[in-house]
Amino acid sequence: MTQPPLRLRNAARDGWLILEWADGAVSRIDHARLRAACPCAQCRAQRLRGRIVAAEQGVRLRDIRLQGYGVQLLFDDGHERGIYPWSYLRDEL
Structure with a gap:
């Protein structure tokens, strides 16, 4: 299991x-890459299904909620369902 980062910062x-x-x-x-992924x-x-999840280039992260094994990211387009595991953030993106 990937450990949480020492520091997490939103450069909004x-x-x-x-x-x-x-x-x-x-x-x-x-x-935008986070939102699309x-x-x-x-x-x-x-x-x-082969559909591309569109994310506007100007989309911004408005809040970060720690979830233990990762973070829930809330975007200014209203999307807030995804929980991004630390391993996903470290290895996949």
Whole structure:
């Protein structure tokens, strides 16, 4: 199991989620990329059907809720269903 990052920061103005890991690695993930890669059941089902989950380039992360094994990300387009496991944020994005 991937450990939580040492530091988690929403650089909202620039549209980045920044995670600093214990091994010194830093993940810098664009808000639109996070929204398009949402792991919720609805978004995953659309991707499995070959549909592209559209995320506007200007979409912004408005809140982060810690969930133990990851984070729930709330976007300004109203989407808030996905919980992003630490391993997904570290290894997949």
